[in-house]
Every structure is written in C-alpha cells, then in structure tokens.
Amino acid sequence: MKKIKIALVCCSLLILCSSAFTQVNGFKKTTAFEQTSKLSASELYNIGYDYFLEKNWWQASEKFQEALQKNEAYSDAWYMLAKCSYEMNQFDLAIEYVTKAQKYAGEKSEYVNLKAFCYISTGKFKDAENIFNSILKQYPNDIEARFGLAELELFSGKLTGAESLYKDALKRQPSNVKALLSLALVSTELGKRDLAKDYINKALQSHANNEEVYYIASYLAAMSGDYSDAERKALMAVQVNGNYDSAYELLGTIYYAQKRYQDVLDIADFRINRNRNLTQAWYIKGLALEKLGRFEESISTWEKGLEIDPGDEIMRTAFELSVLRNTNIEDPRRKGWATYHVRKGQEYQKKYLGPQVRYEYQTALKINPKNKTARNAFAQMLYNDGFNENYLEQIKFVKENTAEPQFKNPSKPTDAEVDKKIKYIRLSDTIEGFESLMTNTMAQRWDINPFYLDKTRWNIGIYYMEKIEPMYHCDIARIAANNLRLMFQGIASTNVRLFPESVTGYADAYKKAHDRNLDYFIILTGDETDRDVKIDAVIYSGRTGTKSANFSIYRTGNERFSGALLRLRKDILSILPVRATILNRNLNEILLDIGKSEGMVKNAEFVVVRKGALKTSDTGVGLVYDERDALGKVTITKTSEEISEGILSDTGFYDRVNSGDELVLVKLPDSKDKANQSETALDTAPQAEQEAKPSSLKGADLEITRTPSLIRMIKELN
Numbered sequence: 001m002k003k004i005k006i007a008l009v010c011c012s013l014l015i016l017c018s019s020a021f022t023q024v025n026g027f028k029k030t031t032a033f034e035q036t037s038k039l040s041a042s043e044l045y046n047i048g049y050d051y052f053l054e055k056n057w058w059q060a061s062e063k064f065q066e067a068l069q070k071n072e073a074y075s076d077a078w079y080m081l082a083k084c085s086y087e088m089n090q091f092d093l094a095i096e097y098v099t100k101a102q103k104y105a106g107e108k109s110e111y112v113n114l115k116a117f118c119y120i121s122t123g124k125f126k127d128a129e130n131i132f133n134s135i136l137k138q139y140p141n142d143i144e145a146r147f148g149l150a151e152l153e154l155f156s157g158k159l160t161g162a163e164s165l166y167k168d169a170l171k172r173q174p175s176n177v178k179a180l181l182s183l184a185l186v187s188t189e190l191g192k193r194d195l196a197k198d199y200i201n202k203a204l205q206s207h208a209n210n211e212e213v214y215y216i217a218s219y220l221a222a223m224s225g226d227y228s229d230a231e232r233k234a235l236m237a238v239q240v241n242g243n244y245d246s247a248y249e250l251l252g253t254i255y256y257a258q259k260r261y262q263d264v265l266d267i268a269d270f271r272i273n274r275n276r277n278l279t280q281a282w283y284i285k286g287l288a289l290e291k292l293g294r295f296e297e298s299i300s301t302w303e304k305g306l307e308i309d310p311g312d313e314i315m316r317t318a319f320e321l322s323v324l325r326n327t328n329i330e331d332p333r334r335k336g337w338a339t340y341h342v343r344k345g346q347e348y349q350k351k352y353l354g355p356q357v358r359y360e361y362q363t364a365l366k367i368n369p370k371n372k373t374a375r376n377a378f379a380q381m382l383y384n385d386g387f388n389e390n391y392l393e394q395i396k397f398v399k400e401n402t403a404e405p406q407f408k409n410p411s412k413p414t415d416a417e418v419d420k421k422i423k424y425i426r427l428s429d430t431i432e433g434f435e436s437l438m439t440n441t442m443a444q445r446w447d448i449n450p451f452y453l454d455k456t457r458w459n460i461g462i463y464y465m466e467k468i469e470p471m472y473h474c475d476i477a478r479i480a481a482n483n484l485r486l487m488f489q490g491i492a493s494t495n496v497r498l499f500p501e502s503v504t505g506y507a508d509a510y511k512k513a514h515d516r517n518l519d520y521f522i523i524l525t526g527d528e529t530d531r532d533v534k535i536d537a538v539i540y541s542g543r544t545g546t547k548s549a550n551f552s553i554y555r556t557g558n559e560r561f562s563g564a565l566l567r568l569r570k571d572i573l574s575i576l577p578v579r580a581t582i583l584n585r586n587l588n589e590i591l592l593d594i595g596k597s598e599g600m601v602k603n604a605e606f607v608v609v610r611k612g613a614l615k616t617s618d619t620g621v622g623l624v625y626d627e628r629d630a631l632g633k634v635t636i637t638k639t640s641e642e643i644s645e646g647i648l649s650d651t652g653f654y655d656r657v658n659s660g661d662e663l664v665l666v667k668l669p670d671s672k673d674k675a676n677q678s679e680t681a682l683d684t685a686p687q688a689e690q691e692a693k694p695s696s697l698k699g700a701d702l703e704i705t706r707t708p709s710l711i712r713m714i715k716e717l718n
Helices: 002-024 026-038 041-053 057-070 075-087 091-105 109-121 125-138 143-155 159-172 177-189 193-206 211-223 227-240 245-257 261-274 279-291 295-308 313-326 333-350 354-367 372-384 388-400 415-437 476-487 506-515 560-575 709-715
Strands: 458-465 496-503 520-528 532-541 547-556 579-586 589-592 605-609 630-639 644-649 662-667
Touching: 041 057, 041 075, 057 075, 075 091, 075 109, 091 109, 109 125, 109 143, 125 143, 143 159, 143 177, 143 709, 159 177, 177 193, 177 211, 177 709, 193 211, 211 227, 211 245, 227 245, 245 261, 245 279, 261 279, 279 295, 279 313, 295 313, 313 333, 313 354, 313 476, 313 560, 333 354, 333 372, 354 372, 354 476, 354 560, 372 388, 388 415, 458 476, 458 506, 476 496, 476 520, 476 560, 496 506, 506 520, 506 532, 532 560, 547 560, 589 630
Parallel strands: 458 496, 458 520
Antiparallel strands: 520 532, 532 547, 579 589, 579 662, 589 644, 605 630, 605 662, 630 644
C-alpha cells in the first residue's frame, strides 16, 4: 500500500514539475509558436514524429500538417498523417492521406499495408486480403503483410492460422516485439499457456524498455489468475512510461480482483486528478466504494462519471442497482435519476421500438415509482395492448399519489390551476368509467384478486464467476446477472424468478442450484471492447447438472448492454415451457392462473399433471412426467388478463383433478388466434411448447462482424 502511494506521489511530482516548467516558460510558448514558420518541413516532421511515439496523435497530426504546408510533396509526412488518422479510427481519412503519399513516393509496401489495414477496420476483408497477398508475392519477407493476414484469420476465428502467420513473421525477425506479443496472446486463447509464457519472456529479454511488453505480460498474468505477477508487471510498465494510462487502468483492475479496494481508490483518484474525463476510473472507483460499504460515496462517484459519459450503460446499471439497494424509496433524488430513462423511453416511442420503450419506462418506475410521466406512458401502452385491468391498476396508483388540486383564490383561479383540476377530474372519471365496466369480470365471478397471485413458474440460479478478468468494465457479469433479475419482473407478477450469486466454478454452481431445488442454473460470462459487448449464458438442469442450452448474444452500437440483456431474456423465455396452476373448478369448468398478460389465447390446450409430479428433463430443455400422473386435458375457452377459464376433458373413469394441480401447454391454436398474443406479454412470460428449440441472434444475423478483444489488443501494439 505504501509502495503504491510513493509511486503515485513520484509520478505526480514529475507531472507537477513538468507543469511548473511550462508555466514558467509560458511566455516563450507564444514565441515558439511564432517561430514555427521558421522551422523547416523536416524539423516539423521530427517534432510530429516525437509526438507520435508518445501516442499524442492530435499534436502529431498538427505538426505533420504544418510540415505539409511547407512541402506538399512530403510523402513521409502524408504517410505519418495517415497513421495518426488510423490510430484515431478515422479510416477513410487515413486512406485518403496514404493515397497522397503514394502519389508522391510510389507504391511503397508500408503505404499499401496501411491502406489494407484500413480496409480491415472498415470490414472490407477481401480487398485487404488481396492487397496483403500481392505484397507478399512482390516482397516475400514483408512482416506487416503477414500481420495483416493474421488479423484476417483472427476475424474468421482461425486462431491456428493466425498463429502460423505470426510464427512465419517471427522466423524472419526473431525479436520482433509485435510478433512475440501477438503469439503470446494467440497462444493464451488456444490454451497454450506455457508457450505464451515463453513468448512473453523472450519479449521481456529483448525489449526490457518497452512498456507494452510489460502491459501484455501483466494482462496475461491477470487472465491466468496470477495477480501478484500481474501487479509487478503493471508497475514495471508505469516505471518505463509514467504516462501510460492503460497500465494504471489495468493495475486498478488487478487490485479490484485482489479485493484491495483502498488501493483501487488510490489508483482511480490518481488517474482522475490527471484526467477527469476517464470514465473507467470513475466506474471502478464507484465499484470499490460500494465494496467498502461506502454507498453514498459510490453513488456520488457514479453520478459524476455519468455526467462525463451519460451513455456508459454498464456504469449506469451499476449505479441504478446500488440506488435500488441502498437508498430509501422516498429519496427525493430518485426523481431526477429516473428522468434519463423517461427521456430514452420517449425517444424509442418515436421510433416504435416496443420492447425498448417498455424497458425504459419500467426501469424509470423501479427507480421512482411515483414518476407520473413514466406511469402514464406505461399505462397507455397497456391500454393499447388491451390490458384494461392492468391499465386501471396503473392509473389508480397515479391518482392515489396525486393530491386533489385546490385553487388558492377560488374566485380567480389561474389557467395552470384550472388545467390541473381538469386533468384530475378526467382521471377520476376514467377510473370510475373503467370500474363500472368491470362489474362482472372473471375475477369477480370466481371471487379472486388476480393481482395478488404467486405466479412463479420457474426458479433459476444465475451465477457469475468470482474471478475478475481485466477488462474496461470489470465485474460485468455480476452487473448483468443482477440487472437481468429485474428484467424478468412482469407487469403484475413474476413468472421466472432469478437468483444472482457468485460461484467459483461449475461444481459450486451445480451444488448451490441442487441444494436450493432450482429448476435450472445459468453460468453467465461477459466480454467487451470499446465498441461492442458479448454476453454468454450456459444453461444447466438444476436437478441433473446436464447442459440444457447455451446462448451467445452480441451487440454493438448504442444501448448495446441493455439490448444484449433484453435479447438474452427473450432467448431464455423461448425455451421455458408454459406452465400454469389450477386455482379452482366448478364441475368441468376450470380456473387457471394464467392469462393474456402471459400470452395466453383462446383454444390453447394444456395437459393436467398431478401437483409435484412435473420435473425438468434429464437432458435438453422441457418438462417430463409419468403418464400415470397425467389427469386430463384443459382447453382455454375464455381469457382475462391474469386468469383464464377452460373446459376439463379426458379425465378417465376416476376424476382426480384438484385445485393446485399443474398444467403444461401442449398446443397453441392456429395463427389466427395466436395473433391476439400481446407483445407486452411476451416480454416476461415463458413462450415454449414442449420440444421447443432455442433461438439466438448473433452478429452474423445482423450482417456485422465482431472485433474480439484479442484483435483489439493486437491492433494497439506498435
């Protein structure tokens, strides 16, 4: 702990000294700026090249452009300007600049290679492949072309092909740092950890002053769980280059994995003091404060981080989960915290994106149940879907939490007061009208309140590994698991109840699920880059421990985290058979605890199974039962929102059907009746008939290609 603080203090002193020197000589800066006109193109180029080596792409670009103002035919300046644009992800501009370099210096291999790498980044893989192959025909020993072909292999998932190409490059340049580090990363992905260590050791021996070598060595050590070695290597990286923020970021993640939360705070504060716009520093600081039980400080920290980057979904989710756990429901701050999701819901509503609209409004209502805008908007969606009973419950809640408006001066009320009074009267009239329409509902005929029924059909453990992997948002699986639990909450009840918990591995997960008599358990993992997120879920039977299904969900663009979780929810529901319970019976007329809010429609057919006789299948998904426990068949004749009526048949000579017996959906009606299913209902209700097959949307379905984190790290190597 003391060593870390001393190291951070030393780095801070160096930065302060540098800052002081700049301030003392500030009057010279103007002179230096004026003197740039006296510098030659080559001198400006050299200054830009120094900035480039420091990874200061913006300053480097400025100097290269100044050099080109002196000499427009300066091909090397065009090339370096293209490299800066490439590093800043401005690939089309990089192609334009490298074309200028080719105009003045011809078809140099390094120019053509850079253009091909730009094609990779823009998804033009075939064009890039053709260029790299043509270079190798002309220059068989070209290293960069092999690196490019290796990247293309990685994009195709061909790790062994990439490994072979990197080895070819290493044969030609045995100490090439990019080849050594790339092989270390690829070998780790292939499970060849000893070989990866050999490559890292060779890189450390031949490039002892390269901060990237120590960084990759630290990253791989952390991935293998050797946090002590990872810490040493990360500290070496910042000793070589005190401005290497990626190494500080990795060091903070390592301390978080070791549960050294105070050290995490020291690193995060150091980084924030240097650059307040580092959202990852705010994120991990909030995590550490939460782990230390300093909840108010963690909430405040995440608030500041979200002011810098409101679109950081994972940080926002962590923040909101903490708000729900650690603040009072009457906390006045919740009103402001919910407005973000209200605005997002309104934006999605304009685009007619139903599932996202519902998710945003429901999230807003979880944070602030009294938010009238969200409550009214959500109620209107229920009304549009034909859920009048649920709509009535929502607007009654609004009225209960709205004081009747009073005129300050009854003889001269203001327009605003009159408007509020009219809205309140209309709300009261609407409630009265709906209540009068519901004087003879199914619930009243059977004397039951459907909104207080326990409709839990499935109990599922959703587990995440205790091991923390080094990534931008560490602990992503824990945050995803806890948020997914909230996503499964239905309109009036919850069909699928999730139990998030950390585990050490499969054996621990199976034991916990089996001991708690859970139907299934899910082992959840997450991966991300700066542009995409991937959530993997493997589902196992809680009874037998056998694998039942697996899903791999990939999303890119804005709202990718919530989008991935919404898709995962849909996929999990798609494999869970529809179940129900008999609430009551009158001769052959049966009352079921399932309705339109769970996607139920007229003419759906259920088999009645003795209470407690249903169990999950030994393999795959689905339910099994002994034929002797099948007591009859129920066909739905009428559906309400939360309950349905059906006719009992095929009971045999002895009618053994009782309240509490279970039902399993075996047949849905033709598409004409099925079309009446509500989209809102399908958000949180199981959807599978027996023998249902899972579906999963992957990147290929969207005609997009994922950039694995492995490739991202290799691309960043110099």
